[in-house]
Amino acid sequence: MFDFLGLLLQQQQPQSQFGETKDLNWQWLDNGILELTPRHAYEKDIVLSAGIHGNETAPIELLAQLCLDLLSGKLRLGVRLLCILGNPAAIRSGQRYIENDLNRMFCGAYLKLGDAEEPRRAQTLEQQVTRFFERHPIQSKRYHFDLHTAIRASLLPTFALFPYQTHAYDQYVLQCLEAADLDAIVYHNAVGRTFTHFSSSNHLAASVTLELGQARPFGQNDLHQFAAIDRVIRAVVSEQRLPSRQKPRLRQFKVIDSIIKTAEDFQLNLTDDAANFSVFHQNDIIATQSKAKTFKAEQLKSELSKPDQESQIVVNEGCYAHQSASASDEQIQVAASNTIQPLTTLDCREQPAYGNLALQPEPENYDYVVSQPQVFILFPNPKVKQGLRAALVLEEI
Numbered sequence: 001m002f003d004f005l006g007l008l009l010q011q012q013q014p015q016s017q018f019g020e021t022k023d024l025n026w027q028w029l030d031n032g033i034l035e036l037t038p039r040h041a042y043e044k045d046i047v048l049s050a051g052i053h054g055n056e057t058a059p060i061e062l063l064a065q066l067c068l069d070l071l072s073g074k075l076r077l078g079v080r081l082l083c084i085l086g087n088p089a090a091i092r093s094g095q096r097y098i099e100n101d102l103n104r105m106f107c108g109a110y111l112k113l114g115d116a117e118e119p120r121r122a123q124t125l126e127q128q129v130t131r132f133f134e135r136h137p138i139q140s141k142r143y144h145f146d147l148h149t150a151i152r153a154s155l156l157p158t159f160a161l162f163p164y165q166t167h168a169y170d171q172y173v174l175q176c177l178e179a180a181d182l183d184a185i186v187y188h189n190a191v192g193r194t195f196t197h198f199s200s201s202n203h204l205a206a207s208v209t210l211e212l213g214q215a216r217p218f219g220q221n222d223l224h225q226f227a228a229i230d231r232v233i234r235a236v237v238s239e240q241r242l243p244s245r246q247k248p249r250l251r252q253f254k255v256i257d258s259i260i261k262t263a264e265d266f267q268l269n270l271t272d273d274a275a276n277f278s279v280f281h282q283n284d285i286i287a288t289q290s291k292a293k294t295f296k297a298e299q300l301k302s303e304l305s306k307p308d309q310e311s312q313i314v315v316n317e318g319c320y321a322h323q324s325a326s327a328s329d330e331q332i333q334v335a336a337s338n339t340i341q342p343l344t345t346l347d348c349r350e351q352p353a354y355g356n357l358a359l360q361p362e363p364e365n366y367d368y369v370v371s372q373p374q375v376f377i378l379f380p381n382p383k384v385k386q387g388l389r390a391a392l393v394l395e396e397i
């Protein structure tokens, strides 16, 4: 038996690259990448990742302890499992990332970032996840849970983000989110460059990013605060019954817009430490900035099929995404469920960077004015570089 996290922190490898216990075979595939296969029949292939952001320590500790318990036989493995500690260098240095955000590099975005440690790691993670899912292409159901903690406070402390997807949302994942006592689910409305978007779009996995509270340095986490998600993950990997929900109902939101910083004088009408899910009401101004000039017009031109489509380019997760022109605005469907009512499909919608919310263009000034009765702001960050997303705008559903 070996300590998955301990070896990573010490930049060491186990003496052997593979081995077995009474219940499972294990294989050390790379630094921070461990595959566990039951020695009996199973029905699910599950990727569990943490530490894509190196300073988000609590999920890293949970995942490392889970591996220890599976390898020691304390917990019985019921699924084929790929455990990933995402960004080893950043985990060792206690930073979110070293040079660039790893969770903006997937779906091949790393190819544009040159030869550096984090782009190489993104490529390795994509290759390992692809190898893992494609080894048994038909028999098993595919899942990916990517565990994070947030930088800022949140009015709804724990929440899940579903990547934009065209396949139906998985009922079992929704049951897991309920059982884990999460406060909210957010459905993305546009393609991204996140790890879960990669596994969802490339491998049709039921993928979800989990934000589980606020980050603390190693050893300073109150792991009790993460007990509910820990119980659920253990139930998932051992194919045991999910625990019962203890909290009030799970709230659901959809992303309706991305606020893009297009001018240097961009201002968000929130304090720097504003919490996630901060609320704005009808006619409130969320953000102001000068009229966007020709920001990266040359760069974008080649991606545009028509000159007047510039407004349809949105930035999501730090990368340009050209939204599907064929997607319909009426493709949101709600499916019946005994527990919660998930969206089954949520297609890309054509919308400008200032999207569905009424944009009131003054001659040289753009104000972002709320037209809905109430919206919520997620991941506000006015300090992002020009051209990147400064906030997501949500509507409760």
Ligand SMILES: [Zn+2]
Pocket: 052, 053, 056, 148, 149, 150
């Ligand atoms: Zn994170």
